[in-house]
Amino acid sequence: MRHPKPRLATTQVNQRTGEWWPATFEEVVVELENIAEAAAANDSLLLYRGHADRRWRLDSTFVREFKQRLLQMEPTLGFAEQLRRCGDLNCTLTSLLLLKFGSLVGPSTELIKVAEKHGVDPLFELMKRYQQYPEEDPLPFKGTNLLDWSRSQDVALYFANDRRSDAGAIFVCDASATGKTLQIITVAEILSKVRDQMLAGTANGAPLLFSPKQQIAYARAKNQQAVYFAQMELRLDLLEQWRLQERFQPDSTIIVKLVLPERSTEQCAAYLASKGVNADHMFPDLQNKAQPITQTPQCEALDQL
DSSP, rough: OOOOOSSTOOOEOOOOTTTTEOSHHHHHHHHHHHHHHHHHHHTTOOEEEESSTTTTOOOOOOHHHHHHSSSOOOTOOOOHHHTTTHHHHHHHHHHHHHIIIIOOOOOOOOHHHHHHHHHHHHHHHHHHHHHOOOGGGOOOOOOOOOOOOEOOOOHHHHHHHHOOOOEEEEEEGGGSOSSOOBSSSSHHHHHHHHHHHHHHHHOHHHSSEEOOOOEOOOOOHHHTTEEEEEEEEEEEHHHHHHHHHHOOOOTTOOOOEEOTTTTHHHHHHHHHTTOOSEEEEHOOTSSSSOOTTTSSOOOEOOOOO
């Protein structure tokens, strides 16, 4: 999308971080509508993600786990410049990802049969399942390199406000400005290419957008209007990667970060409740556990981006 600017004079822009700081929750809604209108004028496709703490980075659960468990880092911190340039760090992160999803865990026989019958990607479905139901991840080293996004700004607002005690954040990504990043080959093929890149000492590339037309249907993912970006270059979070990309695209903005003000939790919750967006809507299977992937699940064709 063309460079959006705040509609309200009271919305402050941090020149160092690029964050937009609306003064109130009502002004957050105004600025979200402002960005959506700017995107519509350019046929841009917006995706949203909410964080209950504005300090959280656009890192996958896999990278956060690596930082906390192996380096004892605060997950809100990025890798130091020396580490970001370090090929050994890239090899370590990539090797762990390949070890987990290449050797230690994989699709069950039943899931593979479903994949063959319905034309879904079994390894993507396994990763997606771990994203939606992290308690099913069998390894002590949790997570995938996927990040959940939504087509709905209300879904992002829900997660930005859920159990929030400080300032939250809404990330708005123009998926159409990220370039040719839509996933077109299977996860297994992608991981094979990643292995080759690692051995050649090259970076893993830009984030990949996953929104296959044919997917296993889960009510939770459907209500959350979920799509997924894969964090390919594990040394940089998605915000850092897209900010770097924007330098070479002077006519377009990929991502905007709005800060959800402190002491706006109740207003946000009331706004979402008026639209029927609550825990029951977001997690419709919370009481009745979703059908396990070891059974034959329902598949459906979803609209592609």
